[in-house]
């Protein structure tokens with residue numbers, strides 16, 4: 495006979511839950527911000543008292559000196575996300591208006607239920623006493639701003655909870671410091687199945703903001719995980735660079751000591767990037783899938799310096815780092831970027847390249863082992879050869895010509911080296927689209943052996959060779975040609 499089981503999710507009294515994550519990035523960032531602000535770990539534990547305390551405290555974050563002088567950087571948020579001005583900033587910012595605004599919506603907040611007419615959360619009924627406008631919910635304008643919620647128009651149906659929560663958005667949203675001026679050029683909301691990440695970042699944002707709010711005259715900046723410029727190069731105002739910096743921060747502060755692996759569905763992240771174009775704002779959504787999530791976190795945990803070298807590139811230029819961040823987050827093929835063909839060197843390390851092949855390219859362990867076995871034999875062949883440099887050059891040039899690659903292997907085979915049997919060869923080199931990956935990994939294996947034990951003595955002029963402008967240019971250009 496079957497048994498009836500009861501599951502309680504966090505709080506037993508479902509009917510008393512005031513706030514929860516609802517799936518909308520703005521609301522969820524605000525919920526994380528509010529939860530962190532009152533020092534709780536789970537939004538479902540928020541009480542009426544928590545909410546009232548946080549609302550009472552709110553004016554001191556928005557205004558300087560307990561007056562009506564707005565902490566101006568925060569005005570940037572209203573200018574970007576809302577149509578020009580949030581209600582209580584317009585036409586003149588006023589603490590009284592903020593307090594009146596809070597009171598107006600506070601009394602209409604009821605606990606969440608299973609359904610409701612609010613088109614943002616669907617868990618409470620929409621306000622009917624007044625029209626909600628683009629001054630109250632971010633990115634809902636039909637004017638100059640991009641309408642993130644495309645089904646909304648001024649006067650749309652939103653509940654008092656969603657409207658009021660937006661005041662806590664500054665505690666759950668990230669923005670790298672702008673060079674000058676008060677408005678950041680980009681805001682970011684990491685969002686995903688794993689709400690812990692949002693809560694961690696919100697807790698740190700609250701800590702950061704609270705410290706500054708204690709100084710009554712300070713302009714409060716938005717929080718952004720800083721201090722990772724040395725690991726992740728490039729400009730943090732580029733979303734992909736910002737995303738990798740957030741990862742570096744999470745790994746350093748939260749993920750490195752954790753022995754509990756997150757379940758696969760939690761090892762993904764969507765990042766909403768709200769980009770200010772001066773005239774308007776637009777939202778770009780970046781999805782970090784599990785393979786990329788795993789590669790980046792593992793690389794940051796165990797190969798930090800090597801990842802840094804790989805991303806910085808041969809000349810340690812910031813622009814190169816920006817380009818690499820864009821390509822990494824876009825999921826472009828980057829195994830060839832580990833190869834510095836000109837200097838026969840590896841950018842990063844062989845281990846990092848293998849991690850990339852495994853996680854991002856989904857290369858099976860057996861295949862990697864077969865390539866390593868092949869590298870052992872080709873290495874012996876090169877070592878024994880009278881002209882190892884010439885032979886290696888031939889191999890390097892086969893990348894765009896599989897027929898030449900076969901000819902090279904036949905020569906190795908005829909010279910008496912046991913390279914691959916037919917099964918192994920077809921596993922490694924003839925599967926559609928995979929032979930280039932295999933050749934790149936073979937070269938990485940050979941170069942790593944060459945670094946330990948050079949195949950030939952370098953002539954003095956070779957060693958003096960000047961750094962070329964872009965050492966891997968010929969390689970990467972060819973790669974782009976055939977992959978476009």
Ligand SMILES: [Zn+2]
Pocket residue numbers: 612613614615616617618652653654655656657
């Ligand atoms: Zn709602």
